[in-house]
Amino acid sequence: MKKPFVTLEQLEKMTAEYPTPFHLYDERGIRENARRMKAAFAWNPGFKEYFAVKATPNPAILKILREEGCGTDCSSLTELMMSDRCGFTGSEIMFSSNDTPPEEFVLAAGLGATINLDDFTHIDFLKDTIGYIPETISCRFNPGGTFSIGASKEGFQVMDNPGDAKYGFTPAQLKEGFIKLKAMGAKRFGIHAFLASNTLSNEYYPTLAAILFKTAVELRDETGCDIKFINLSGGVGIPYHPDQPANDIAVIGEGVRKAFEEILVPAGMGDVSIFTELGRFMLGPYGCLVTRATHEKHTYKEYIGVDACAANLMRPAMYGAYHHITVMGKEDARCDHRYDVTGSLCENNDKFAVDRMLPRIDIGDLLVIHDTGAHGFSMGYNYNGRLRSAEILLKEDGSTALIRRAETPDDYFSTLVW
Numbered sequence: 321m322k323k324p325f326v327t328l329e330q331l332e333k334m335t336a337e338y339p340t341p342f343h344l345y346d347e348r349g350i351r352e353n354a355r356r357m358k359a360a361f362a363w364n365p366g367f368k369e370y371f372a373v374k375a376t377p378n379p380a381i382l383k384i385l386r387e388e389g390c391g392t393d394c395s396s397l398t399e400l401m402m403s404d405r406c407g408f409t410g411s412e413i414m415f416s417s418n419d420t421p422p423e424e425f426v427l428a429a430g431l432g433a434t435i436n437l438d439d440f441t442h443i444d445f446l447k448d449t450i451g452y453i454p455e456t457i458s459c460r461f462n463p464g465g466t467f468s469i470g471a472s473k474e475g476f477q478v479m480d481n482p483g484d485a486k487y488g489f490t491p492a493q494l495k496e497g498f499i500k501l502k503a504m505g506a507k508r509f510g511i512h513a514f515l516a517s518n519t520l521s522n523e524y525y526p527t528l529a530a531i532l533f534k535t536a537v538e539l540r541d542e543t544g545c546d547i548k549f550i551n552l553s554g555g556v557g558i559p560y561h562p563d564q565p566a567n568d569i570a571v572i573g574e575g576v577r578k579a580f581e582e583i584l585v586p587a588g589m590g591d592v593s594i595f596t597e598l599g600r601f602m603l604g605p606y607g608c609l610v611t612r613a614t615h616e617k618h619t620y621k622e623y624i625g626v627d628a629c630a631a632n633l634m635r636p637a638m639y640g641a642y643h644h645i646t647v648m649g650k651e652d653a654r655c656d657h658r659y660d661v662t663g664s665l666c667e668n669n670d671k672f673a674v675d676r677m678l679p680r681i682d683i684g685d686l687l688v689i690h691d692t693g694a695h696g697f698s699m700g701y702n703y704n705g706r707l708r709s710a711e712i713l714l715k716e717d718g719s720t721a722l723i724r725r726a727e728t729p730d731d732y733f734s735t736l737v738w
């Protein structure tokens with residue numbers, strides 16, 4: 321069973337100070353997970369996790385991760401600006417963007433971030449934009465076709481369709497690109513790929529790593545480029561559903577180490593650094609959306625209306641994603657009521673749960689919507705004039721800190737020209 325990282329008593333105290341809805345983050349969980357991550361790859365001296373800022377763009381979160389040794393992975397101007405203001409410098413910042421506006425390359429280069437090019441044509445675009453090719457440069461690889469890992473022990477298959485994805489260089493472009501970049505002054509090279517999202521298999525990273533390691537050896541042999549790092553990017557998933565198995569990061573790290581020793585070490589490339597850009601795995605389980613039941617409705621179905629809506633958490637509406645719900649104080653009650661749990665948007669897909677078996681919900685009950693720590697608040701929007709919620713950090717000592725205030729109507733109106 322999924323257990324919230326916060327108790328009803330703690331939540332009652334918080335809601336006396338901060339009105340619902342709000343996103344709550346668990347500092348202890350974030351730190352412990354970041355340490356497991358670091359330990360899993362400690363065999364690789366150059367290892368670094370570059371947290372994908374888009375998952376949870378909040379300075380308090382970024383500073384915690386920085387203290388745990390992480391860098392940031394940015395894909396936009398404001399993510400670069402936030403990383404800079406949080407104290408990340410130079411090679412602590414990865415810039416993995418696509419369809420990149422010129423001013424973003426300018427800022428990334430100005431900060432000394434490692435630029436990860438998404439496309440062959442971006443080589444000339446970068447040179448034309450900033451006037452030079454940085455000595456350290458990375459390219460995003462897309463092998464095309466489909467990517468799959470056979471059903472794992474747990475019975476979960478990983479499948480995705482890189483050939484259909486807008487990202488990355490083809491194999492031929494990657495080789496041409498490395499030759500061209502080298503001729504333009506690049507000295508240290510990296511390879512990056514993101515082939516499947518939210519994977520629930522300890523095999524994803526090791527399989528991807530083996531593909532990238534082989535590619536790296538070939539590229540080194542064919543181009544003479546000095547490959548310094550391999551970036552496994554994001555994609556390690558979390559079990560949103562209580563029946564799903566969690567990934568074991570120690571097993572994943574060990575799987576990558578095996579591929580490293582089988583492929584890179586014999587090729588004389590044992591000094592390559594491993595980078596990751598996880599977002600979901602680093603934060604997802606360590607955040608939740610706290611909301612209150614405000615209405616009930618009995619028509620063709622039973623509805624519970626809550627004070628959060630898809631503007632606070634878009635994943636269920638956008639992907640039909642499952643997010644587990646705990647009715648606080650009723651953890652041990654029988655789940656003998658079937659509900660649609662809805663927000664207030666004038667969109668019928670604004671439902672946090674459909675036909676979900678839950679304990680009887682009374683108006684005023686606090687609901688915890690689990691696993692919103694990544695791609696939760698950050699995907700928020702203002703449709704229907706709804707305002708984005710506050711973000712609160714539950715600190716290790718049990719106290720709380722407001723790390724983003726809720727939007728007000730003034731914020732909403734502030735960009736309008738009347």
Ligand SMILES: *Cc1c(COP(=O)(O)O)cnc(C)c1O
Binds near residue numbers: 372417556598
């Ligand atoms: C979104 C993204 C990530 C993080 O993905 P997760 O699924 O959250 O781990 C990493 N790298 C890039 C380039 C991304 O776009």
